[in-house]
Amino acid sequence: MKNPLLKTGELGIFALGGLGEVGKNMYIFEIEDQIFIVDSGILFPDEHLLGIDYVIPDYTYLVENQERIAGLFITHAHEDHIGGIPYLLKKVEIPKIYAAGIAVDMIEYKLMEHKDIKAPQIVEYKSYYKYNFKDVEISFIRLNHSIPDMFGIVFRTKQGIIFHTGDFKVDYTPVGPSAEYDKLAAIGSEGVLCLLSDSTNAERDELIQSDSKIGKSINELFSRLPGRVLIATFASNMYRIQQIIEASVLNNRKVAVFGRSMERAIEIGMQTGYIKAPKDTIITGEQFNRMKPNELTILVTGSQGEPLAALSRIANGSHRQVKALPGDTVIFSSSPIPGNQEGVNRTINKLFRLDIDVITHGPLADTHTSGHGAQQDLKLILSLTKPKLFIPIHGEHRMLKHHKALAIECGVDPKNILVMDNGDVAAVSDSSIRLAGQVTHGEVYIDGTGIGDIGSQVIKERKLLSEEGLFSVILSINSETKKLVNDPTIISRGFIYMKGNEEITASLANEAKKIAVAELGKKLYNELNLKQAIIDHLNHQIFELTQRRPLVIPVVVDLK
Template sequence: MNKKGTRFFGLGGFQEIGKSTAVIEHDDQIFIVDAGIQFANGSLTGIKGIIPDYQYLIDNEERIQGLFLTHGHEDHMGGIAYLVQNCNIKRIVAPSVGISYIKFKLDERKIKTNIEWIEIDKNLVLTFGDMKVDFWSAQHSIPDAYGIRFTNRNGSMFFTGDFRIDYTPIGSYPDFTKLEQIGQEDLTVLFSDSTNAMRPYHSPSEKDILKAIREYMEQAPKKIIITAFASNMSRISAIIKIAQEMNKKVVAFGHSMVNGINIARQLGYIDVDDSIFIDKKHVSKYDDNELLILTTGSQGEALAGLAKMAEGKHPQISIKHNDLIIFSSSPIPGNRIKIELLINDLYKLGANIKENKIDGYLHTSGHAYQEEHRKIFELTKPTYFFPYHGEFRMSVVHGRTAEKAGVNPDNIVIASHGEVYEMLDRKIFKTNDKIVSNPIYIDGEIASAKNTKLINEREQLGENGFVYISLLIDKEKADIVGRTKIITRGTLYVKSSTDIISDIRRIVHGLVLFTIKNSNDWTSSKLKKYIQERVKSYFYKTKRRSPYVCISIQYLDDLKFVTIPKEVNA
């Protein structure tokens, strides 16, 4: 009888930051680790985020034992609302903060479920047949972060989740004893956060960050505005405590900032007098030097609170001369230009801006640097290592750190999405199976594979513009009625491109007449295809552009009244 191995693969999170989603299959059971979202960059116009394709999980939902959540950040739990809408997830095992965030999101979207909620603590051990699941107390920028270990007859897998090691933390230490235990119990494969794998040495301490923030707050003559990642609950909580010590009143702006603070207060992570918080409608009742404003917008988001303040469009807050604005954050890749433009606008209003690294350390990442990675390898002693939750270059460097720490280079695997691996007798093999793991774009509140076509069209329109061609055909006479009408946007300026317009009209006119006079089986769809091919080819040759070509064909025989679009200059 053949032994049955444990299969695993990633739907998201490999060779990328965001949409962390790993799947383990063992004895006809499925275990999901995280279900994250990836935030869209500026090139994906109108797209809220990206999640993995969940079709494999939907097709096998009866085998799913549960979703196991490492912590309550969007890149690890932001896809859950979309997953549970389409797939029967009967059990979610998560930290208390993560459960609060998930329930809030489900309530907000009016999603009804029958989920069994199991709250993680460091002593929790769950058993599913031959599979044992236990947990490691990690340290991250949000309280209640955990690593998760899965152990069965074929070996063990340990997911660190996002983590860092801070020896002077504002919260708790990571559980080094549990890491040593994992190492002593012969860890087969380690999946570890690669986000900051390229950064040498050790990450700065959160206490040093807060010391610098406090100094700037104490020097501020007017109101203080601090923008940070709303998900950095630990730092937000510490800043609010500083505000209480300085007798400041705190007001929050931005949906995610307000929600994060409310959840932290409900769970006791923000332990201050309720009187410190004021309603945003009552801001005008206080002098500027009494106020601490916590707001979203650290990444230059156009609709965030800080951007509205910079534009003078915020209903409660106006930026005045000598207001202090602290950016307690670092730019996410792709956001640097937006942030610089925002800061420039704030300077124009006379604000005193403090930026991370330019004005001292005002932010430290919740993700480990190389020395912290080395510590994890030394303690857990994995036989195999899979870099996880980091771009390809980060994964490569993380692998080098693993090799220096003693991991066999042949056992360091940079996996791709959908590649299926098998663990058998504490050895890892790559299989020939491949799971579909295409990105699914979220447009508004709709997540659909069809949105990929929509994105491609938006990109084409943004880069090349469009051409609209309108024809009226007399089928009986096999002729074109009137002139072919052409409307363009973002492709060329018609008044200075009359020769190009004439060429397009000539190409279309000749192509259509030849087709309808010489072909007995022509159709509207065939005509449109021929026109698109010829017009796109012409534009590429003359303008090195590939505009979106839209064609309207009407027939004189079918119309009583014909309205032909007026030609519009672009």
């Protein structure tokens, strides 16, 4: 069934995640009644989503249209692009997943952890491969990012070329293979109808350092540090892990690895050849205790201050194998993701309390560089591809707006640029772009093993409990005799301390008793009405007495 928002001769482009946010990237291309999905990511929640593990997009539109899905195409292996795949496969039938290089291994690992999924075929593409569907040819352009094997995706359609960049930066001296700028220039001279481009660093007018420069900087640091080096980075940053191993080898250090995702990344990196280490460089947890401090690099997870990651546990003194020692130096080879700064600062403060030197990226040491291009990089892509129409993607709303301004500077007509939100559908013809309407979209929360069983109401209640506490009234009644059997019992958690506040609790119990008697005396007694009357009345009374609004929960026990 064709998308009713699209007219004849139009193709549709929209996002279920990735617009107005950095995370849960999922872009949908509807071409000739076929649906091509690009990426399926997760979003790591900030502190207002209490207890939530991940956020994924609402897949309703894909569930309703799954017979039209041609395939899922993966640009690269970061969690905000592949982390949602297991949850997508639980809901939607995907005929094939197309991925390249290291992404194939990462996805296979991910699917092994979810035993209840019937995984589709994973097709491994290379940069020169082409796939033909009905009136659509898909090809790939290698670009540079902070993880190997990052590819932009080219759709050749009846209307013209659509190019989705994926995440990228312009790096003329990359650690891995070079980007295919010749292919970008070629599609530019052929004529790009519509460009969708990464907006993460659209606000930054600066030079993003080359990854190879960071390798030199890490090596220099290692040569100057006398004791043990504990270094934290993203487990997915294969190039950085390789640079850390090379710096360790040059400085006669062995490498011990702690953190499940880091161990897995090194295993995948060695299988795919992205991580090369001389024999016996990487040592086990048992061996590292026998090493002298100046002979040891400890590679850990926890660069974002995650409470359960290896570095946080070392800082807390709760890690089973690694104890922080005076003379240690901790290097953060990463920068905090927006929203994580507080957790990172907490870890750094704890490390300072243990008299440990901490080095973060800054004017004194280049320990990290972004994987996303800043303004000059974005302008280069716009200038090479010369698109007629433009949709900024992958970024918070202000980033998308900044990217729009850059596109206008590069000669794109403002009428041909759409800054969209998740769910907004861009209808694209061979010469124009318009906002056609919206499809079903939203956020689905994953808490433990539950998918979507936590709604915004539950989050609201958790927030209320964390800030205002709980006040519960237990009523024993007999619905046949319509009598209250005992006086109400009050339970308070996180609201007021019961001892010392007997007067308040007694007066509230008395109020609850009056309401119960009144409700039981009515001709038509209804338990729901009784509970609601108690909630409404006590909410008002409690606020009058304490200026607070705890979660009021009446419990009615019927002893008939």
